[in-house]
Amino acid sequence: MKELKGPEQIETYLVSHQIQSLFSEEILPYLTIFEFDKGEQICSQGEAVEYLYILVKGKVKIFTTSEEGKTLILSFKTPLEVIGDIEYVQEIDTINTVEAVSPVIMIGVRQTVLRRLLKDHSPFLQFLLKIITRKFYIKSQFMRHNILYPVETRLASYLVSVAYDENEALVNGRVSTSNLTDIANLIGTSYRHLNRVIKEFSLTGLVERDNGAIVIKDLEGLKSLAKENLYE
Numbered sequence: 001m002k003e004l005k006g007p008e009q010i011e012t013y014l015v016s017h018q019i020q021s022l023f024s025e026e027i028l029p030y031l032t033i034f035e036f037d038k039g040e041q042i043c044s045q046g047e048a049v050e051y052l053y054i055l056v057k058g059k060v061k062i063f064t065t066s067e068e069g070k071t072l073i074l075s076f077k078t079p080l081e082v083i084g085d086i087e088y089v090q091e092i093d094t095i096n097t098v099e100a101v102s103p104v105i106m107i108g109v110r111q112t113v114l115r116r117l118l119k120d121h122s123p124f125l126q127f128l129l130k131i132i133t134r135k136f137y138i139k140s141q142f143m144r145h146n147i148l149y150p151v152e153t154r155l156a157s158y159l160v161s162v163a164y165d166e167n168e169a170l171v172n173g174r175v176s177t178s179n180l181t182d183i184a185n186l187i188g189t190s191y192r193h194l195n196r197v198i199k200e201f202s203l204t205g206l207v208e209r210d211n212g213a214i215v216i217k218d219l220e221g222l223k224s225l226a227k228e229n230l231y232e
Contacts, residue, residue, distance in 0.1 A: 001034060001035065001036050001037075001040060002034070002035040003032055003033075003034055004032065004033040004034075004035065005032060005033075006033050007028070007029075009033055010028075010031050010032075010033060010107060013033075013056040013057075013105070013107060014107075016056075017056060017079065017080050019054070019080070019127070021123045022121075022123050022124045022127050023118070023121075023124065024117065024118065024121055026117055027109065027113065027114075027117045027118060030109055030110065030113045030117075031107055031108070031109050032107070032108050032109070033105065033106070033107060033108075034051075034053065034105070034106040034107075034108045035103070035104070035105055035106075036058075036100040036103070036104040036105075036106070037100065037103060038100055038101065038102055038103055038104075039099065039100060040099065040100050040104075041097060041098070041099050041100075042060060042083060042098040042099065042100060042104070042106070043083065043084065043094045043097065043098050044094060044097050045064060045065055045094055045095065045096050045097045046093055046094060047093060047094050048093055048094075049084055049087040049088070049092075049093060049094055049111060050110060050111065051084060051108040051109065051110055051111065052082065052083070052084040052085065052088050052108065052109055052110075052111050052114055053082065053083040053084055053106040053107070053108045054080065054081070054082055054083075054106060054107045054108075055077060055078070055079050055080065055081040055082070055083060055104065055105075055106055056079050056080065056105050056106065056107055057079060057103075057104065057105035058078075058079075058100060058101070058102045058103055058104030058105060059076060059077070059078050059100075059101040059102045059104070060076070060077050060081075060083070060098050060099060060100055060101055060104060061073055061075070061076050061077075061098070061099050061101050061162070062074045062075050062076070062077065062096050062097070062098050063096060063097055063099070064095075064096045064097070065097065070181075070182070071179070071182055072182055072185050072186060073162075073182060073183075073186050074096060074186075075138070075142070076101065076161045076162065081131075082128070082131045083098050083106070084111070085128055085131055085132055086132060086135075087111075088111050088114065088128075089128065089132070101162070147188075149227075151187065151188075151189045151193060151194070151197050152197055152200070152201075152225060153225060153226060153227055154187040154188065154189070155183075155187060155194065155197050155198070155201070156201075156206070156222045156223075156225040156226040157226035157227070158183060158186065158187055159175060159207070159214070159216060159222055159226075160219070160222050160223055160226050162175055163175065163216050163219075174210075174213040174214070174215050174216075175213060175214045175216075176212060176213055176214075177209065177212050177213060177214060178212065180194055180195070198214060204221075205217055205218055205221070206218045206221050206222055206225070207222075
């Protein structure tokens, strides 16, 4: 992680995402640019929350870990997204782990500063309300999709989500087969059925299995089958 104090760069991101009004003049000096490398954790489940982050570039995955050490990917996020919003409102520790799927840039501000300077700032509060209610909406849609869409559609959407960033640039064309159980749990199917679908994808040229990984061969074919991003 790199922590940068760059007022001009911060202003550029605020303007490009049209979120200048979220922050009052007095809090602008407290905003910081954070750069995370691919694979780097932004926050970890159960740890105390220090910052609220706004994702302005790149892609992250959000996952939870059970007491037995098993992980379950919950979703993928691209700009514009907020990390730590529910924790900020509820004043609780981090709910899930967030990890960079591609190089990521965040605007961060300490939550103690937010509570001191923006607790009555209407634009910021309205923004948080919009973001949090959207997350509940997406969760509702996710549950509906896992019931209504076939496994083929769900797997295709997952593969597109995990392998490409918000600009459809390849960040990881290989998906490890060591976590097929986690993938099956996420998309709501059995491990055996998931393997059957992967075999079908291989036969039709969408993917191939190679040295413990699923390698994406036909992105456009997967996108067509996926219909929409079910996990973003």
